[in-house]
Amino acid sequence: MSYDIEKIGRGPLEAVSIIPPGPITLVAVGDKERDVLAVGMFNVFSFRPPIVGIAVTASRYSYKLLDESPDFSINIPGRDMIEKVNCCGSKSGKSVDKFKDCGLTAVPGKRIKSPSVGECLMNIECKKMDYFEKGDHIWFFGQVVHSEVAADYDHSKVLLYRDGEFWGVSESLKPE
Ligand SMILES: Cc1cc2nc3c(=O)[nH]c(=O)nc-3n(C[C@H](O)[C@H](O)[C@H](O)COP(=O)(O)O)c2cc1C
Numbered sequence: 001m002s003y004d005i006e007k008i009g010r011g012p013l014e015a016v017s018i019i020p021p022g023p024i025t026l027v028a029v030g031d032k033e034r035d036v037l038a039v040g041m042f043n044v045f046s047f048r049p050p051i052v053g054i055a056v057t058a059s060r061y062s063y064k065l066l067d068e069s070p071d072f073s074i075n076i077p078g079r080d081m082i083e084k085v086n087c088c089g090s091k092s093g094k095s096v097d098k099f100k101d102c103g104l105t106a107v108p109g110k111r112i113k114s115p116s117v118g119e120c121l122m123n124i125e126c127k128k129m130d131y132f133e134k135g136d137h138i139w140f141f142g143q144v145v146h147s148e149v150a151a152d153y154d155h156s157k158v159l160l161y162r163d164g165e166f167w168g169v170s171e172s173l174k175p176e
Pocket of ligand 1: 024035036037038039040041042055056057060061062063085086088089090091092093094161
């Protein structure tokens, strides 16, 4: 045995909840009727072409817009945006304009109809591809058609999230 780690059993739900944190995103969708929500279930699915995915529960108001819209934007907030992320992740666009209510700027998309979030470090414009339902979430895939990144961007500036807690990136590690 070449390892020395004591392990304890965990239930399946607990196990997926303690998988290390990943980027939190703000997803903006819609044209005349628009919404922005917090999405932690985000992934990159392909590099050539660049394809990303977000997972949303069908009960969300934004689900209807994602279903109807030809596109959406994925926006990466900075570490100073926890309150705005929680605002987008707790109110419903059914009753409020979350851009106004959460203090965010809807910037017109360059290659898509959906807006981007001006305050975020990174704006990724996506044309909607297909979607599939798995368990309690529906994954929407998007091909990246345009993106803009803060000129002074580096990973230490972003927010990570898992299971109710936010984290930061502290250091880059090199192989020994
Ligand atoms: C940090 C955070 C992460 C979230 N991640 C997701 C997610 O991945 N998928 C999802 O459907 N909802 C997620 N939510 C919940 C939605 O953002 C929330 O229900 C929001 O109010 C939905 O807005 P809407 O009704 O305008 O669509 C998250 C909330 C927070 C605070």
